[in-house]
Amino acid sequence: MFIKHSRLDRFILALNSTFLILAVLMVVLPLIYVVIASFMDPSVLLNHGLSFNISDWSLEGYKKILSNPAMIRGFGNAVFYASAFAILTVMVSICAGYALSDERLKGRSFFMTLFLITMFFGGGLVPTYLLVKNLGLLNTVWAVIIPGAVNIWNIILSRTFFKGVPKELREAANVDGASEMKIFLSVVLPLSKPIIFVLALYAFVGQWNSYFDAMIYLDNPSLHPLQLVLRSILIQNQVDPSMISDQLAMAEMKKLSEIIKYAAIVVSSLPLLIMYPFFQKYFEKGVMVGSLK
Amino acid sequence: MQNSVQVDYRKKTVIRQKSNTFEYLKKHYFLYLMLAPALILTLIFKYGPMYGAIIAFKDFSPIKGIMGSEWVGLHNFEKFLSSPNFTDIFMNTLKLSLFGLILGFPVPILLALMLNQVRRAGVKKNIQLLLYAPNFISVVVVVGMLFIFLSPTGPINQLFSLFTNEPIMFMSRPEYFRWIYILSDIWTGAGWASIIYVAALANVDPELHNAANLDGANLLQRIRHIDLPTIRPIMAIVFILAAGNIMSIGFEKAYLMQTATNLPTAEIIPTYVYKIGLQAGDYAYSSAVGLFNSVINVILLVTVNFIVKKLNEGEGLY
Helix, strand or coil: CCCCCCHHHHHHHHHHHHHHHHHHHHHHHHHHHHHHHHCECHHHHHHHCCCCCHHHECCHHHHHHHCCHHHHHHHHHHHHHHHHHHHHHHHHHHHHHHHHHCCCCCCHHHHHHHHHHHHHCCCCHHHHHHHHHHCCCCCCCHHHHCCCCCCHHHHHHHHHHHHCCCHHHHHHHHHCCCCHHHHHHHHHHHHHHHHHHHHHHHHHHHHHHCCHHHHHHCCCHHHCCHHHHHHHHHCCCCCCHHHCCCCCCHHHHHHHHHHHHHHHHHHHHHHHHHHHHHHHHHHHHHHHHHHHC | CHHHHHHHHHHHHHHHHHHHHHHHHHHHHHHHHHHHHHHHHHHHHHHHHHHHHHHHHEECCCCCHHHHCEECCCHHHHHHHCCCCHHHHHHHHHHHHHHHHHHHCHHHHHHHHHHHCCCCHHHHHHHHHHHHHHHHCCHHHHHHHHHHHCCCCCHHHHHHCCCCCCCCCCCCCHHHHHHHHHHHHHHHHHHHHCHHHHHHHHCCCHHHHHHHHHCCCCHHHHHHHHHHHHHHHHHHHHHHHHHHCHHHCCHHHHHHHCCCCCHHHHCCHHHHHHHHHHHCCCHHHHHHHHHHHHHHHHHHHHHHHHHHHHHCCCCCCC
16 A cells, blocks of 8 residues: 555644544543552542652552452452353343244244334333332342343344354254254354354443442342442442441541542452453454344 | 035145144244243343333222223323423433434544554554443443542542632533533443444455545545445444434433432433332333333434435435
C-alpha cells in the first residue's frame, strides 16, 4: 500500500491521533484515579487529593475490605452464581442451537419465531416476579440462575456456529451407524470448544456484574452476590460498622469509608479487567457472530 | 364396489402418513430432546409471565389468585394515563432514551473510523484493548464511581473549584441526571459498540483506497465514499435495534442513580413499575404500566423499521 498523503490528509491524520489519545485518556484516567486513590492514606486523600509520595500511601482500605465478611461471602456467592449460570446457559443454548441448525428438525421456523418474540415482548417485571414466587424459587439460588438461562442471542450464536460445521461430518458418522447422540457427543461437541467458550464467558461476566435479579429475588443477605454488597457500600453508603471500630469519630469514619469504596471497586473489578485481555479474541468473536444472525 | 376400493385406498394413505410421522420422530427424537430444555424454559419463564400479565386487566387479590380475581378491563391503564405523574414519567423515559440514542449512536462509528486510520496493528490493538475495558465494569461500580467523582468534595468538584466557589451538586440536581446518565453510558459502552464497525472496515479492500488515492481523492473523501458506505447496512440494523429498545431502557442504572432530589427527571417507567409493584405491592397497576411500556416499545420498533427500510433502499431488520 502506497497511499500518498497530501498535506490536508496528514493534518487530518494528526487530528485523528490526537482525538484517539484523548478518547483513551478519558477511558483510562478515571480507572487510574481509582486505583491510586485506593492506596492512599485516608486523611491525605481527603485533604490533598492524590499524592505520589510513597509515605502517603497505605493499605488501610484493602485491609478493611478484605476482612469484611459480607464482601467475602458476596465474592463466594458471585463465583458460584456466575459459574452455575454459565454452565446452565451453555448447555441449554448449545443443545437448542444444535437442534435448530439441523435441517431435519421439522418446525424450525416456528420454534425460532417462538424464541424471537421473547426478544421484543415480555410479560413484565411483576408477572415474572409472581411466577418465580409461585414456583417457590424466591430466596433460593435458583431464582438468579434458572429464569435467565435461556437467552435468544445465545441460541442464535450457537445455531450460527453449528450451521458452519460441515454437514458431511454428521452424515459420515451416520453412515458408520453411530446414533445421533453419539455423533453429537463424539464428533460435533469436540469441535465446539470456541462457541462453548464464548457463551460461557458472556454468561459468566453478565451474571457476575448483575445485581437486579438478586435484589428482587433474594432477601436473605447470606445469599447476596458481590454486586449487592457493593451496592450497599458504594451507593447506599452503608459501611459495615464492624469494618470501623466504634471509638472512631464521625470524621474518621467518613475518611475511612471513602478509602473502603475505592478499594472495593478495585477488588471487585480487577478479576474481570485482568482476565479480559486474554479472552478479548473470544469476546469479539461473540459480537461478530451475533451480528451475522 | 368402486367406492369401497377408494375408501380402502384412503385408509392406507392415512396409515402410511401416521407411520411416517412415527418413523420420523423415532429417527429424529434426539433433535427434539435437544431443543426441549430451551423450549420448556422459554415457555415457563418467558411465556408464563405474558400469560400472567392479564392481571393488568384485573383487580388482583393474592388470595383469589390470577384467575379468580375480578375483571376490571382497562381500569388500571386509565388510572396510569390519568395519574398526575404520567406525563412526567413518560417524557422522562422517552427523553432519556432518545437523547441517549442521538448522542450515543454516532460515537462508536466515529471511534471505528478513527481506529481504522491507525496504521500500526499493534498500536491499534492496544488502543482497542483500553477502549473496550469499561464494558467489563459492572453498573454498580460505574454508578458508585459517579457518586464518588461527582460528590461535592470529589475530584471533579475539586477541579471546578478553580472556577466556582460553590461545589456543584451533580447527583442531586434533576437537571444533570440525563447528562450524567448518557455520558457515562457512552463511557462504558461506546468502545465495545465500535467492534462491529471496526471489523467491517477491516474487510474493505485496500485496492479501493489505492485507486481512489490515485484519482486524487483526499482522506476525508475516501472515508465518505468508501468507508461509510461499507458500514451503512450495519448502522441501519444497530439503529433499528436501539430504537426498538427506546422504551425498554435499562432499569438497573437509573435506579442506582436516583437520589431523593433528582426524581423529577430520574423517575422512568421501569423504576416506577418496580416501586409501585414490588415495593408498594400494587401488582395489577404495576403490570398495567409495564404492559403499556412493552406495547409502545413494539409499536416503536415496527415504525422505526418501516422508516429505516424506506430510507435505506429496502434494507431493514425484517
